[in-house]
Amino acid sequence: MSLNELKRIDANRLQLTNPYGIDVTLFANQEVPIESVAVDELQSMLQLQETVEAVYRACPERFSVEPTIASVALTPDFHKARGIPVGTILETRGFLVPQAIGNDINCGMRLHRTNLDADQVKACFDALETACRSIFFEAGRRIPMAWEHREALLLSGIEGLFDTIDQSFDEGLWSYFHRTDRHETLSRIDRRGCLPARRVDGLEDMLGKRDRVHRDSQIGSIGGGNHFVEFQKVERILDGQIAHAWGLVPGMVTVMVHTGSVSVGYASGNFYRDQVRQRHPDSVRKPENGIHILPVGPEDGQAETVFWDAMHNAANFAYANRMFLALMAWASLEKCFGETQCELLYDAPHNMIWKEPSQGHESYIHRKGACPARGYDAMVDTPFAYYGEPVLVPGSMGASSYVLAGNGLPGTNQSAAHGAGRAISRGASMKGFDREFERFLEEFRVVTPVDFRRQDIRQRSDIMEKKLADLRQEAPFAYKGIGPVIETIQDSGMARPVAELKPLMTVKG
Template structure:
């Protein structure tokens, strides 16, 4: 759709979405509001753009101030792709789905040891390590459907016969607590070079690393369920801010709010639980205009509340929702979440990927089909928790 020039003091907005892509009007309005925040210099919007609580999800924002609300509450949330040393054809999906129920239970590993090995200090949220959380977070066992760029796939060590694990999770309550403390003083705009900016970046960077460790532990737990070992392919956060420098040497803040970095290797871009996921190679041609960012997924089309009216979750409907079109299994014992995360809640991932390709942002290396998607084995009500778990995502979707 092109670039919007600077108007009424708002920064220019570059939208990497074609006229064929559906973007909600509220997301466009939020995009304009973000462009008018103090110190914002440029905004890049991806085809998965959709409304969020503190601004649109699916964009990158360059500013001379740190805006913690643009990072959101799930600091460090991202995607981690891992390869298992077992052929996908050898997985017994029903048995694997049963064993993945263990992900609903606390991890029984040595938390202190892994935190120390990762160079992280202890927090009051460390008991949540190895847990997925609610909302759109998941752990999915996958198989390669097609390799479109054999040379790039070979360089990444991809084996078309093996099984893979894709994990989408974040910093759980840790990131939420950081944003909550910031917002007690109102929405902040922090100088990156100030003491306040430095203090935020310290706790932010810790949460980003905590979230990455969390995804690795989840993947390891899934590998145990599959009776396999694993190796990482790539792990990228898509809710974060990092220091950057302008051409004049000024310290800047590059925010990614539901946008994956495009300068750190191959990028996993998942669809819904009923579609293929994509592994793409970022291309350098449009990197500056796109603020070194890519789409992080399909993006929501319908908000969570409306999905309860769009999707039936009576007993007779659950069987359909617990299977995907590829013959795979969806493990989600929470009927409310099953409806909120139904495939029809999301945009067309093929259209999102087509836009990335058409705008010269990326090319597809491989596609992956879902085998077992784990979200929750049971709801908190069923477990005796009294109410559904709060999702630590700032995304209102």
């Protein structure tokens, strides 16, 4: 396989030649690098068509409609993952592909506005770093929950927490939770932060014991890889009208959170993928690419219910996880600056499946490393009805992030990129780039569980080397430049840039 299979059709789009005649479009201008290994993985993923045809021939009664792959679109942060590339938007009818959303279910972005300006924060970097390390990594987060709270979270997300957490229960971060307005908060989260589930599957241990309040190690955890909590400043306004409507002004400090369902999503994903694999027909050869399908029809109704419940359990946890991480950032700011505003702008997933009506039937939009970017008509009855859905696109660590307004582009199923995208693998980032990494450490403030300011830590080369290796894998040279990605999003019509956010300090797990 090679890049020769990609044929450019205009300045921002390429089409992939494939043996199945599937409509596959990659959105990338000429400045966006494209990995040949990612193209190879994409071609392997498309063997899904052979699996669909084989299962349909063997068991047509398992499908309510004839199954089809309607389209595949790839965003400019397209890069290799594990079986299905990051940046994939897969539309199917008649079947689901649970593996097409990855392990970190409802990984997503969240952005808050504050009433602080960048100069205030820069003047207190050391104090803010100390406050963040205490709250994020030194047992300072304090999120006690009882069995009924955890069950409500997993079944109903943030709405469930509003329903079950009494105002008198205000220990730790719950005091910050009670300072948020229910209606305003839920109106600024995709699907109101609630994906209803009928039961909890595969996560019973997480519920804990009845009649007992306890803490766990997952809620309020950042996770690894490119996940982060970041203090940023509004560097530039790119659309004055929308920025004004969304309360963004130059110099304002914002808080961006990027994480998902961490180990809870991993457990849920493994649970329902095992269920799907077990239902593969004995008479049909197992898929060479390891990607199984779940037919949508009466025979698989129970398995489908199990899938949606398990996915929703993890997704609800992820909504709450991002919320608590933002509350932890808020608490860190108040340790340094006293009473501070920290208002939610938006929260949206980029690893999930959405049901959408299509030609009298339901289509299933699988997004893996791609975020919804719906236009204003799809955002009726939300605070974004006049401008389109906020699209949050982070750069690499140390690079600018962008806030955009969605246009609802049909060619991407109303989607956009979720970040810059890796340019080289984590392994490759460990070879060379020494000067670039040294410069990055000199110029940028990163808060980790390891305090590099402490002399005793500096004398532990084993600890220093391990944490520096983690940072090196996420440094700017490992990622595509954010500029060409944003240009492609804008010029192709996915979304309109509203503001550029420049990082001040990043908290990494």
